[in-house]
Amino acid sequence: MNFDVEKIRKDFPALNQEVYGKPLVYFDNAATSQKPRVVIDTLVSYYSGINSNVHRGVHYLSQQATEAFEQTRDLIRDYIHAKSNSEIIITKGATDSINLVANSFGRHFFKPGDEVIISATEHHANIVPWQVICKDTGSKLKVIPTDENGNLNLDSFKGLISHKTKIISVGHISNALGVVNPIREIIRIAHQNNIPVMIDGAQGIVHREVDVQELDCDFYCFSSHKFYGPMGVGILYGREKFLEQMPPYQTGGEMIKSVTFENTTFNELPFKFETGTPNVAGVIGFGAALEYIKKIGMPDIISYEDDLLKYALKKLNNLDYLQIYGNSQERAGVISFNLKDIHPYDAGTIIDKFGIAVRTGNHCAQPVMDFLGTTGTIRASMAFYNTREEVDRLLVAIEKVKEMFG
Amino acid sequence: MNFDVEKIRKDFPALNQEVYGKPLVYFDNAATSQKPRVVIDTLVSYYSGINSNVHRGVHYLSQQATEAFEQTRDLIRDYIHAKSNSEIIITKGATDSINLVANSFGRHFFKPGDEVIISATEHHANIVPWQVICKDTGSKLKVIPTDENGNLNLDSFKGLISHKTKIISVGHISNALGVVNPIREIIRIAHQNNIPVMIDGAQGIVHREVDVQELDCDFYCFSSHKFYGPMGVGILYGREKFLEQMPPYQTGGEMIKSVTFENTTFNELPFKFETGTPNVAGVIGFGAALEYIKKIGMPDIISYEDDLLKYALKKLNNLDYLQIYGNSQERAGVISFNLKDIHPYDAGTIIDKFGIAVRTGNHCAQPVMDFLGTTGTIRASMAFYNTREEVDRLLVAIEKVKEMFG
């Protein structure tokens, strides 16, 4: 493996800083990742150069910006192996993408009595939009149960499916526990019953290779900012067949063909779902992130991350006062834990003082916290630029916490 | 006046470039503005420093980012003189803001037979969302007519108002014609009838000082990217009284208080309307833009821009083969015109070759184009960094177009 983590770390300016006089350990990657220099440089050169509004502009800058913008769409399509650019919708984030589908698919396809299936380990972004649309359309939300380690129960899942099920939406990787869900199996079962499946890939895209055609999912979404790109950009992949049938979500400029006060006809895919001035800089910056990732190579990234995760788990498992959640065969990116009898907030406050950024709380996944019987956990989420030394430093901090509160 | 345009131009890296071997003249500011260096630098230092997800994070970076993010909200509140931060909602752009209000206000307050009033000179972003919600709720869209110069007819407006009118939404400054609408008068009349008013300030905020309390509007929205800030950020000001009553728009993380699969309770204002990871970098960058604008001083900016606009109008009026639209007493930022018998697209294509960025087409305001009896116009939209020399260069280009096609 040609993977040199020290060299890679140099690509990320934010990693090279001190916090409270100590070198930063950034273990909050599941919340948002740091950005390689090439992404930051792309933003600078965009705003110093071709910055302008895209589409419909005849002037040079607008042409350049449009070309760069649409080339990024090519890049994204290519990266996730979608069939065509019509299937790549630019949004402002994973949450926006899920709201789009819940709203547009839901309003079009749901009738009173219909059902939506999600899982017990979802992020709020993949719960609440479905709750709202179910309430609005008189449909019902059903939940795939999990065992105490965050493994979804596929037998129960099969039992939930009925002719009323209109869509299934599950996360690729749980952000609270790091469990990789059996989405292939879920998609296979769903499709046997002719039910479309949406995958919330906010964490999945970061730690796994994604081929939407091979996965055979109907929707897949993620955020740029968790995948080394700028903030304010999200992606929604949708199968053309469904996108064609779905009504527009937000409306305004760009997404229309013609407007009179009496009637409006909408533009073709993907523009039908993209209104207002897009985040051109952000999108082009995300293109730079994708190029960067491709250069490092996802297979190398995955094997390095898996190795680091295993190392961390082994070390943490040695501490008998730790409760580690999500002990699944398939896990990635995230370790969620608690020190027995110590509030995660207390622990997080002290760990922070060691210059280590972990997240504490419910991780926007309150139902799974309720299920685990805790108000929150400490979550260390890792990226391919993290190191074993950083894991060791986390251990030192944890031991100190134990000492202070134990 | 302490206003040195040559010095100011040096603050904007993108202005310092050549296009087709000629110094760029950027007259497409109404589509998106260029950014001062301090905005670009802020993005760089954010992404190289405190980049992290905001709210709920206990670690240092998250605290810093949250503080900077919320301080920008202070800055915005202060800039438009809103009463409290609860009234400042961060969106992804003006279009997003209008969709939010149309949806959330509309679904809550509209009953079949109700009416919405907009104007004949609106941008599609302030037409289509209202069309959609009217259709969904069985309400009716009414339109304030305009004269041939884009001046709204206030007598007709009074005639449109009825006890069924639920909201009035008009632009502050028309992006297609540059006409400044009599929004004070509209708000006064509306409030006499207890009807709330939304102002689409996408262009207004750029060329006028805005005090939402003094204006007494109920909603006011705009985009960062047209106001010298980064892309992917919009603002919605809303009167707390209405925001409190309105249901959330998008749902997911951040905007909730508690989630179970059965029930979700929502967070307080402004967070109730903000879900998903916000564009932290963009918001903080917009803060830098506001500081910059405040330093230059809006009164100076306005008087310089007005002077430049007058100069350009005088010059263009000398060309008898030009048709100039929007000849109103109150205009700002934009000159929309056509060369008689020459298609704007033909003209724009040639003007571009002179290194001059103008926009051609319907400017996302097809109804006003229909009304003017044209498929499109050439639009030169100016900012305080444009100069008289640049106007002169536009004139040379126009004369060349006349020569080639005339």
Added chain:
Amino acid sequence: MTITEKEHQVIEEFSLFDDWMDKYNYLIEMGKTTPIIDEKFKTEQYLISGCQSRVWLSAEMADGKVIFKADSDAVITKGIVNLLIRVLSNQTPEDILATDMEFVDKIGLKEHLSPTRSNGLTSMIKQMKLYALVYKTKKEQQN
């Protein structure tokens, strides 16, 4: 003349122009020449989307060859579509389908025209090939 021969002719003509102004003047000239479409074709049905100006394109078969006609409300657009017609009209459906329109790149049309415009260009070429495909299919069904 075959399509390739016509392409070479066009490339040669454009090679004479030193600057963009001459190219555009040439396109403007082309925009003023026939064949102009019959008014009855200037309807929604024949409109090509994706251009900032309106372009109407019609096709008919004569002696086993496709005859294209077009018009646009913008002169430069009309010049471009007429250039395409000059190369593709009066050719067999098979030949039209087979060509990859190399000349478009070679004469700097793509480079000098915006993505908006080259989208328009792409739409025009796509539409022409579509007509060719329809006629080819019809012919095959008749055999």
Added chain:
Amino acid sequence: MTITEKEHQVIEEFSLFDDWMDKYNYLIEMGKTTPIIDEKFKTEQYLISGCQSRVWLSAEMADGKVIFKADSDAVITKGIVNLLIRVLSNQTPEDILATDMEFVDKIGLKEHLSPTRSNGLTSMIKQMKLYALVYKTKKEQQN
């Protein structure tokens, strides 16, 4: 002791600590001390929002003074709220309303605690002042 006197006491105590660790150890100690709230107050109604951990706060009047009691599921948070109680409890509503709680800044609580947390802190202080306001209003109505 007046509020100001108590504030000075706290500021003095904190001035002895060289590093953050000592400050937190002190807060943890404070978190372990009484007055702990009665279990019956540990309900939604007494919960203060805006903190990552749960904080319950109750108040009652005795001899014209407000007595605060509080609890939290996190020790540090409990330490902080107990610190506030130490300064504000057993004071008149008027005095509580009048103070601007300077000591919070002076002992570096704001600086060392996150905005999330200082929001929690703000919420706590706000809630305490609200209680004081209620009691003040009640008193005035009785007169």
